Amino acid sequence: MATTLTVRDVPAALHDRLQRRAEAHRRSLDREVVVLLQEAVEQSGEDEQQTAERESVIERIDRLRENGPVIHDSPAEIKRKTRKGLA
Numbered sequence: 001m002a003t004t005l006t007v008r009d010v011p012a013a014l015h016d017r018l019q020r021r022a023e024a025h026r027r028s029l030d031r032e033v034v035v036l037l038q039e040a041v042e043q044s045g046e047d048e049q050q051t052a053e054r055e056s057v058i059e060r061i062d063r064l065r066e067n068g069p070v071i072h073d074s075p076a077e078i079k080r081k082t083r084k085g086l087a
Helices: 012-024 029-066 075-083
Strands: none
Touching: 012 029
């Protein structure tokens, strides 16, 4: 269901730019504004999802760090240290 939204006090320069964009896309000014609003809201949703994914990765890294240090030795180095009682 579509509803009406009224925007007041739009600066003349912005109105002109929107009008030119609408003409370039062969849309009415109203339709161009709706498309731009939809794109902005969708982009915002993607940003929120990326933030949530990033936070999830950081939490997993923190849990791994709680389990102890990560070993960077090669398998051969680990064997050598094990034989010498260092690992």
